[in-house]
Amino acid sequence: LLKGERVALNILQWLSGIATMTRQFVERARPLTVLDTRKTRAGLRVFEKYAVKCGGGSNHRFGLFDAVLIKDNHIKAAGSISTAVARAREKLGKSKTVEVETTSLDEVRESLNAGADIIMLDNMPLEMIHEAVRLVSHRARIEVSGSVTLDRLDELATTGIDYVSVGALTHSARAVDISMNFLPDECDLDCRTGRKLLL
Numbered sequence: 001l002l003k004g005e006r007v008a009l010n011i012l013q014w015l016s017g018i019a020t021m022t023r024q025f026v027e028r029a030r031p032l033t034v035l036d037t038r039k040t041r042a043g044l045r046v047f048e049k050y051a052v053k054c055g056g057g058s059n060h061r062f063g064l065f066d067a068v069l070i071k072d073n074h075i076k077a078a079g080s081i082s083t084a085v086a087r088a089r090e091k092l093g094k095s096k097t098v099e100v101e102t103t104s105l106d107e108v109r110e111s112l113n114a115g116a117d118i119i120m121l122d123n124m125p126l127e128m129i130h131e132a133v134r135l136v137s138h139r140a141r142i143e144v145s146g147s148v149t150l151d152r153l154d155e156l157a158t159t160g161i162d163y164v165s166v167g168a169l170t171h172s173a174r175a176v177d178i179s180m181n182f183l184p185d186e187c188d189l190d191c192r193t194g195r196k197l198l199l
Contacts, residue, residue: 005180013175015051021173022055025166028153035060035143035165048170060165067097069120075100081107085114099143108132112140120165122146126155133160 025034034057040048049059061067068088070081078084081100088098099118100111105128111119112135121132123146136142143163144156156164 001180009178009180010175011047013178014173015047015054016176016178017173018048018051018169019055020176022052022057022169024150025153025164025169026056028150029157029164032153032157032161033058033163034169035163036169037145037165037167038063039167039171041170052169055169057169058163061097068092068099070098070100070116072101072103081110081116082114085111085116089115101145102132105131105135108135112136116140118143118163120145121161126159129156129159129161 022034022036036049036052036057037060038045045062049062052059061069070084070088074084075081078087081102085098085100088096092098097117098115099120100107100114100116101120101122102108102111103122103124108119108121118141119132119136120143121129124132124144129144133142141163142161143165144159144161145165145167148156148164148166148168153164
């Protein structure tokens with residue numbers, strides 16, 4: 001126990017911090033779904049995404065294998081959003097979700113016409129988000145990402161979007177203060193609650 005104490009506490013404190021922060025976002029974001037991102041520590045992604053689930057959030061993709069997220073560099077490499085989506089569909093068919101990151105209404109329109117399943121609105125002001133929701137009109141799911149804070153959730157929850165993705169859940173959560181204390185073999189405490197027993 002003593003050999004593993006510090007490592008176990010470090011992991012438990014960190015993951016509990018992620019779950020706690022996620023719960024705060026989930027409670028403020030309703031009816032939106034709160035998603036994590038791939039901004040995780042090396043080797044700890046499975047654990048950190050599990051902590052998000054424990055806090056009531058949902059997992060975005062785990063890696064490049066379970067969904068396609070077409071970002072700015074992919075679009076530049078392919079030449080256009082339409083080409084990037086077409087190549088993804090050609091390679092994967094309908095077996096994987098295809099999402100496109102957009103920063104303007106023109107990109108939203110092109111993503112919609114290309115057949116994206118999810119359109120991410122990246123760092124868009126509130127007025128543009130409302131306009132994008134009207135433009136999409138339930139023909140694709142909509143995710144908002146970038147500068148998603150607790151203070152913004154009230155206004156985002158009324159826009160008609162489906163998801164908010166929050167990188168801070170896994171890269172900026174504060175660890176919870178947890179310690180391990182040994183109890184005597186014959187103690188007068190209820191080990192489940194820590195309360196003093198009436199003997």
